Amino acid sequence: MIEADAPAALPGISAPACRNADPALFFPAYGVPLSQAQITAAKELCAGCPVRAECLAMAVRSDEGDGIWGGTTPLERRRMRLQLARMRQGAELARAVVSGEEPQLLQAQRPAVVHSLFRMGWNAERIGCALAMTAGQVEQARAMAARAEAFLALVERHHPKGWS
Ligand code: SF4
Structure with a gap:
């Protein structure tokens, strides 16, 4: 304000x-x-x-x-920060999935992992199998992650020195 x-x-x-x-x-x-x-x-x-x-x-x-x-509101911003932090963890967890590990994923971590797996070239079917998700859940997670990614880009564009 x-x-x-x-x-x-x-x-x-x-x-x-x-x-x-x-x-x-x-x-x-x-x-x-x-x-x-x-x-x-x-x-x-x-x-x-x-x-x-x-x-x-x-x-x-x-x-x-x-x-x-x-x-x-402050609560909504806290949730956004949490979501952004998860996006940052997504690539690491996705690499673990790719290497054959089976990381225990919280429901809230899935969108970021799905997003990263798509970026690594996996298709929806393969992601669904690896994460035990339906096609609809994969698509929903992908859409959620895309919104979070866009917001992360916005924050980093306006504050390129990083955030805590
Ligand atoms: S978006 Fe920010 S600057 Fe704009 S009206 Fe709301 S608090 Fe004020």
Whole structure:
């Protein structure tokens, strides 16, 4: 969320939608959680924000623990960070699968492994056999991983120095 007294947008750079919004909409008072009505209203504002992607990437990268950023709550951002971390582990686990090991995969790790196996040239049928997944589950995992991969690319594009 951009502070209300933030400078006006530079020419060619879009102004954030929350520039003149009430900060209370985006940040809870100390010790008081945001109400569902606040979250909904803030998210509506974010939905039309021209810098939403950058805002979200920054908040995920810096592990913002409070408030609404880029249309997400702290819990949603934590889940995104977890998902990104899993994407980074996917290639290693996939290599273990390729080498014939049978790593114990959590359900949540499967999309990243499926994604990596596709990148290594495996087809859906072979992946399904190796991971005991149906064709539909493989496709679903692939779609989930593609979204996570796109978001990871966004975060790294805006914050190329890495994230923790
Ligand atoms: S995405 Fe939301 S929090 Fe981020 S700059 Fe835009 S309006 Fe503000």
